[in-house]
Amino acid sequence: MSRTATIGCPAWCTVRHGHLLGEDDLVHCSAEILIGDLALRLCVDDAAGHSEGPYVLVDDHELTAHEAERLIEALTELVGLASSVEHRVSEPGPGS
Ligand SMILES: [Zn+2]
Numbered sequence: 001m002s003r004t005a006t007i008g009c010p011a012w013c014t015v016r017h018g019h020l021l022g023e024d025d026l027v028h029c030s031a032e033i034l035i036g037d038l039a040l041r042l043c044v045d046d047a048a049g050h051s052e053g054p055y056v057l058v059d060d061h062e063l064t065a066h067e068a069e070r071l072i073e074a075l076t077e078l079v080g081l082a083s084s085v086e087h088r089v090s091e092p093g094p095g096s
Pocket residue numbers: 008009010013014015017027028029
């Protein structure tokens with residue numbers, strides 16, 4: 001146990017509290033998941049005596065759990081479209 005858990009960290013929090021200034025020190029964040037240049041984290045803000053979140057941080061953009069679910073649906077749809085494009089590209093074109 002190297003991190004201080006004095007402010008009630010969720011099990012997934014990897015922040016070493018006590019090293020950041022002000023309210024930034026009251027935000028719990030998960031380990032970063034990197035996808036290309038995108039950094040994804042789950043965060044809960046415990047500043048001002050109430051919890052805000054959880055929200056998914058995609059770089060600097062905060063998504064609610066509902067918005068993150070919509071993102072999953074949109075990505076699934078786009079990946080489906082992308083795979084149909086790859087399939088078409090691999091087939092002979094209409095002019096050949
Ligand atoms: Zn924490």
